[in-house]
Structure formats: structure tokens, C-alpha cells
Amino acid sequence: MATAPDPVDYPRPQLRRADWVDLCGQWQFAYDDGDRGLDEDWADRAEVFDRTITVPFPPESRASGIGESGFHLVVWYRRTFSASVPDGQRILLHFGAVDYRAQVWVNGQLVATSKGGSDVGGEWRVSALVRGDDEHVLVVRAEDDPHDLTQPRGKQDWEPEPHAIWYHRTTGIWQPVWLEHVTDVHVEELRWSFGLTRSALDMFVRLNRKPAGSLRLRVRLTLRDRVLADDIYTVDGVQLTRSIAIDSGQALMRREAILWSPEHPNLVDAELTLMDGETVIDRVESYAGLRSCGAANSRFLLHGHPYYTRMVLEQGYWPDSHLAAPSGEALRREVELIKALGFNGVRIHQKVEDPRFLYWCDRIGLLVWGEMANAYDFSTDGVERFTREWLDVVRRDVSHPSIVTWVPINESWGVLNLEGNPAQREYVRALAHLTRALDPTRPVISNDGWEHLASDILTIHDYTHDAEMIRARYGSRDALARTIREVKPAFRRISMTDEELAGEPVVLTEFGGINFATDPDRPHWGYSSAHDAGSFLAAYGELVSAVLDSTDLAGFCYTQLTDTMQETNGLLTENREPKVDIAAIHAINTRPSRSMPGEAVRAAQKASEAAIPTGTNA
Numbered sequence: 001m002a003t004a005p006d007p008v009d010y011p012r013p014q015l016r017r018a019d020w021v022d023l024c025g026q027w028q029f030a031y032d033d034g035d036r037g038l039d040e041d042w043a044d045r046a047e048v049f050d051r052t053i054t055v056p057f058p059p060e061s062r063a064s065g066i067g068e069s070g071f072h073l074v075v076w077y078r079r080t081f082s083a084s085v086p087d088g089q090r091i092l093l094h095f096g097a098v099d100y101r102a103q104v105w106v107n108g109q110l111v112a113t114s115k116g117g118s119d120v121g122g123e124w125r126v127s128a129l130v131r132g133d134d135e136h137v138l139v140v141r142a143e144d145d146p147h148d149l150t151q152p153r154g155k156q157d158w159e160p161e162p163h164a165i166w167y168h169r170t171t172g173i174w175q176p177v178w179l180e181h182v183t184d185v186h187v188e189e190l191r192w193s194f195g196l197t198r199s200a201l202d203m204f205v206r207l208n209r210k211p212a213g214s215l216r217l218r219v220r221l222t223l224r225d226r227v228l229a230d231d232i233y234t235v236d237g238v239q240l241t242r243s244i245a246i247d248s249g250q251a252l253m254r255r256e257a258i259l260w261s262p263e264h265p266n267l268v269d270a271e272l273t274l275m276d277g278e279t280v281i282d283r284v285e286s287y288a289g290l291r292s293c294g295a296a297n298s299r300f301l302l303h304g305h306p307y308y309t310r311m312v313l314e315q316g317y318w319p320d321s322h323l324a325a326p327s328g329e330a331l332r333r334e335v336e337l338i339k340a341l342g343f344n345g346v347r348i349h350q351k352v353e354d355p356r357f358l359y360w361c362d363r364i365g366l367l368v369w370g371e372m373a374n375a376y377d378f379s380t381d382g383v384e385r386f387t388r389e390w391l392d393v394v395r396r397d398v399s400h401p402s403i404v405t406w407v408p409i410n411e412s413w414g415v416l417n418l419e420g421n422p423a424q425r426e427y428v429r430a431l432a433h434l435t436r437a438l439d440p441t442r443p444v445i446s447n448d449g450w451e452h453l454a455s456d457i458l459t460i461h462d463y464t465h466d467a468e469m470i471r472a473r474y475g476s477r478d479a480l481a482r483t484i485r486e487v488k489p490a491f492r493r494i495s496m497t498d499e500e501l502a503g504e505p506v507v508l509t510e511f512g513g514i515n516f517a518t519d520p521d522r523p524h525w526g527y528s529s530a531h532d533a534g535s536f537l538a539a540y541g542e543l544v545s546a547v548l549d550s551t552d553l554a555g556f557c558y559t560q561l562t563d564t565m566q567e568t569n570g571l572l573t574e575n576r577e578p579k580v581d582i583a584a585i586h587a588i589n590t591r592p593s594r595s596m597p598g599e600a601v602r603a604a605q606k607a608s609e610a611a612i613p614t615g616t617n618a
Contacts, residue, residue, distance in 0.1 A: 009328050011096050011176035013359035014399050015190050016285045020180035023081060029053035029066065032074040042076055043105040043139045049078045055177060056096065056324050058170040063321040070160065075172045077140040081179070089181050096175025096354070098142050100151055105139040116389040117144070118152060118352035118373045142172035150382030152389055154350035154373030155315070167565045170323040175354060183281040185211050187274060192288035192399040193441050196303055198243070201268065201288055205240040218273040219244065223258060228268060235274070246290065259303055260289030260401045262344040265365030289362060289401025295443045295456045295505050300554045308596045309367060309507060309555030310589055311345035312338060312571070315564045316353055319574045328356050333576065335360040338561065340582050341571060342589030347509060347557045350374060350410060352393050361402035369405040370397060371448070374413035382414065383427055390431065391438060398439050406435045406442055411449040411461065418451045418496060425496065428453045448509055450492035461510035462489035465528035470546035477552045480506055505554035512543050513559040516579055517568040526569035533580045541588045548593045
């Protein structure tokens with residue numbers, strides 16, 4: 001097994017163990033269009049696997065080696081692996097994500113089933129089936145119905161070819177698969193949260209089962225070369241919750257030296273050692289950020305102070321690998337490019353991102369709005385499936401300091417009759433309240449774009465290409481109120497409960513979308529058009545400047561970072577190549593906003609400029 005896990009490659013950066021093995025790479029593969037595999041016991045029949053696929057890339061993608069984008073409802077995977085189990089240890093099998101329903105066999109024995117294409121795919125003990133040093137057989141069956149519109153799917157198309165704003169489907173395994181060694185009792189879950197007013201880091205630890213006797217858990221927290229805590233706690237149950245005091249003296253006097261922000265992405269490294277007496281039975285590495293966020297007095301707040309969000313819409317889609325990232329290094333490069341363009345945040349759109357992407361947002365410094373892949377139709381079964389999957393996502397990603405907002409639904413997808421259907425309205429409210437119940441530390445946006453119910457931030461999608469119209473609609477508080485009450489961009493009510501502004505922030509979370517096709521021979525589409533780099537840069541500058549001229553918008557999110565399939569409205573091409581000078585975009589994005597005090601703007605702008613990574617200005 002590998003040692004010293006590197007978060008660039010390790011699939012779960014906030015709960016790392018040294019003893020693990022990557023199962024990505026070449027697998028055997030088969031389509032099961034007749035859905036005969038279960039009746040014919042394909043889990044025990046190597047001869048039916050007639051193709052080779054590269055995991056974790058979906059079979060619709062070129063990177064998988066398959067590259068067939070047609071309708072295939074059931075697919076099968078098979079590979080062998082070698083693993084011996086030392087005395088007193090167990091083997092865990094992990095799947096990052098499998099779309100949509102999965103069944104897993106080891107040596108012909110069914111060990112697990114899962115449902116949900118976006119959340120953590122599963123963690124299962126397989127030690128009883130893995131004995132000796134022989135080769136073992138791992139088989140996965142994945143079922144993904146492209147015509148089930150109540151299934152959470154995001155922007156995966158249900159038509160044969162991508163149309164409008166939808167893309168190729170992602171079927172089966174699309175995030176890493178790995179094994180790791182653990183002892184019989186081990187850390188199963190670890191969560192962090194920070195309270196600024198209490199200057200304390202809250203830790204939640206869950207073991208896989210109750211220990212037979214009392215164990216000890218040593219928690220060591222360090223920030224660069226400074227030890228913040230080195231404590232030992234008694235563990236005699238499945239769960240342990242502790243509030244670890246952080247020095248509120250000299251360190252917190254210099255906020256930029258210890259608190260997390262895009263300008264100062266300080267991270268506290270954590271090592272947890274579980275001991276039975278003096279014997280170490282589990283050791284995990286993690287990290288946390290000392291960061292608080294909120295929404296009040298018409299502003300988004302970071303550490304209790306107004307903070308202007310300058311975001312870009314991120315589809316997280318790659319031409320050769322689709323929703324799966326080409327590599328861990330590609331995810332790092334993505335974050336670096338976003339920062340180099342002058343943004344301090346990213347709105348993940350209709351996708352639950354790979355935890356390694358979130359790691360780089362934590363490490364490099366980028367705010368994240370975490371969003372769920374939505375369904376398109378409403379049903380009681382769809383409510384159950386979506387809710388379970390979304391809460392699993394929140395629970396998995398809650399410890400990332402970069403995530404500052406939760407967004408379960410976008411543009412009423414899957415709840416298309418909020419005006420007329422009380423069940424849909426209660427569902428949207430419930431999602432917002434359930435999200436807060438699981439994580440009360442972040443703002444929640446129940447339905448991004450319009451028809452808000454129980455949202456902490458009002459968000460608006462407005463694709464007018466007229467900069468003066470942007471100023472007229474959003475230039476002042478009175479203009480904002482009139483736009484929400486009377487204009488209603490996209491002909492939708494912004495709020496379903498009260499069309500009069502109170503103290504909630506308003507953020508323009510989709511605008512722009514300027515089509516600039518660098519290859520005119522390919523299909524191209526956007527909300528407005530530019531014909532060359534000069535006209536694109538001029539139009540972009542006018543729109544962003546109009547937004548920044550507002551005295552009351554709390555931030556913006558431009559559509560979008562990259563070209564994606566037929567959408568050619570990105571700042572970068574689909575291969576992440578700049579369409580115009582990155583420095584010019586950076587200068588536009590970091591202009592002062594009239595809604596933020598001048599000194600704070602200049603400080604944020606200076607810090608943002610200092611954070612530009614070398615080698616990104618292509």
C-alpha cells in the first residue's frame with residue numbers, strides 16, 4: 001500500500017490515512033442493454049466483460065477509452081486486486097461517486113448497494129472476503145436511467161445529443177475508487193466548525209462502532225510552526241464532540257495570521273491518533289479553517305464584516321472526461337485560474353464537486369457556493385431521493401472552510417409549479433431548514449435565481465446585455481426593490497413570500513454569458529455575442545462595471561468560467577485556454593465596488609493581486 005497520502009491524489013483530503021491503495025485505472029467493462037446481468041450472474045462470469053475502461057472516467061467520455069454517448073441504462077465493471085489483511089486489521093472499500101444506483105460484489109459476494117450519483121458513493125468493510133495473498137475480484141453494476149427526470153441529474157441531457165444548456169451524460173463510476181487498511185475500531189467520520197465569538201474549533205468524531213473499553217484520542221492542531229492544541233480525550237462511545245479553545249490573545253489580534261479568507265487561506269493542520277492504552281490503533285490527518293460567515297444588514301459577512309463576493313459560474317465539465325476531472329493536478333490548475341482572473345469565489349453549478357477541488361479552494365483561497373445536481377420533475381419518490389442525497393453531500397463537505405453557502409435548488413428545477421403547488425413550496429422550505437439543521441453556520445439559498453422561500457440571501461439571474469439596464473435595475477436600494485417588485489427578471493417572482501426587501505443581501509448570481517466563439521465552425525451559443533477579443537473584453541468590462549456601480553448589491557457571479565460543449569460563453573475555452581488577456585479580466589474584476597467601503601476594497605484588491613499564482617497569466 002502507498003504511504004504519505006498527498007491531497008493532490010488522495011480522494012478524501014480531510015480524512016487521510018497513510019495505508020491506502022488506488023484502484024483507478026484499467027477495468028474490464030460491459031454494457032447490459034438487455035438488463036440480463038443479474039439473472040445470468042455476471043458477477044461470477046469474467047467472459048462477459050468484453051471491453052476495457054479507464055476508471056474513474058464515465059463510458060460516455062473519450063478519456064474512458066469507450067467514448068459511447070448513447071443510451072445505456074446498465075453497465076458492469078470488473079477488476080482484480082491483491083490485498084492481504086494483517087492480523088487485527090480490516091480493509092475498507094471506498095467509492096467517491098457512482099451514478100446512479102450501484103451494486104458491489106467482492107469474490108462473488110454482494111457487499112453493498114448505493115443510490116445517488118453525486119454524494120459519497122460508499123465505504124464498506126470487505127475483510128471477511130479478502131483472505132490470503134491471492135487475487136480478488138471486484139465487480140460493480142451501475143444503473144442510470146437517462147429518462148427518469150425525477151432522478152437528480154444536474155445538466156446531464158435526457159435527449160440523444162446535447163441540446164441547449166445540457167451536456168453528455170455521466171454514467172457509472174466517475175470519482176476515485178480506493179482501499180485502505182484500518183483496525184477493527186477506527187475513525188469513520190470527522191467534522192470541524194469554528195465559532196468566531198467563542199474562538200473555538202468544534203470537533204465531531206464518529207467511530208465505526210462502540211469500543212469494548214475506553215480508548216484515548218490525541219488531537220494535535222498546528223498552524224504553520226505553531227502548536228494551537230495538543231490534547232487527549234477519553235473515548236468510550238461511538239461519538240465524541242469537543243470544543244477546542246484557540247488562543248484568542250496575540251494571534252487573533254492579527255486576524256490575517258490565523259483566520260481563513262481568500263486573501264489569507266490559513267489552514268490548521270490536524271492529526272488525530274486513536275489509542276488503546278499506548279497502542280496506536282488508528283491515525284488520520286485532516287485540516288480545518290478558522291472561518292465564520294453569515295448574512296445580515298444587506299451584506300454577506302466574513303468573520304462578521306461585510307465581504308463583497310466576486311464569483312464565476314463553474315460547470316466543472318471537461319471535454320475529454322465530462323464531470324470527472326482529468327486529474328488532481330487539473331483541479332488545482334482550475335482554482336489557480338479562477339484566482340488569476342480576479343475572482344474571490346466560485347459558484348459550482350448543478351454538480352457536487354470532487355473533494356480534491358474543494359481542497360484546493362481551501363488551500364489556495366476561494367469562496368465556494370455548494371450546489372446540488374437537480375432533478376427536473378417532481379414526485380414523492382424524487383423528494384426522498386433528493387433529500388437523502390443532498391443531506392449526505394452537506395454532511396460530507398461541511399468541514400471545508402471554502403464553502404460559505406449551500407444551494408440545494410437552482411431556478412426551480414424539479415419544482416416547476418411553486419406558484420400553484422403547496423407541496424412543492426413546503427419541499428423547498430424543508431430543504432432549506434433541513435440544511436440549516438445539519439449546518440447552522442452557513443447561509444442557505446433555497447432556490448437560486450428566483451422564487452425564493454426561506455433563503456438567507458436573495459439571488460437574481462438577469463441576462464440583459466445592456467449595461468445601462470443593469471445600472472437602472474440594481475444601482476441603488478430603491479432600484480433593487482423596484483426590480484424585485486415590478487421588473488422580475490426572467491418574468492419570475494424573486495421572492496415567493498414577501499416582495500419587499502428587508503435586511504437580506506442581494507447577489508446577482510447569473511449574468512453576462514457573452515458568446516465569444518474562438519472556433520466559428522463549431523456550434524456556439526450564449527446570451528449575447530462578441531465577434532473578437534476586443535469587443536468581448538469591452539462588453540465584459542461594461543457589464544461588470546455596471547454591477548460594481550451598484551451601491552447595494554452584495555456581490556456577483558458571472559456566467560461562466562469555461563466554454564462547455566455548445567455553450568461558448570466562457571472566459572476560457574473548454575481546454576482552459578484564455579480567450580483574452582487574463583490580466584485585463586483581473587483588472588476589471590477587482591475594480592472597487594460602490595457597495596463596499598473604500599479602504600476595505602483597496603485592501604481586498606491588494607490582497608487579491610498578491611495572490612495571483614505565478615505562471616497562470618497565459
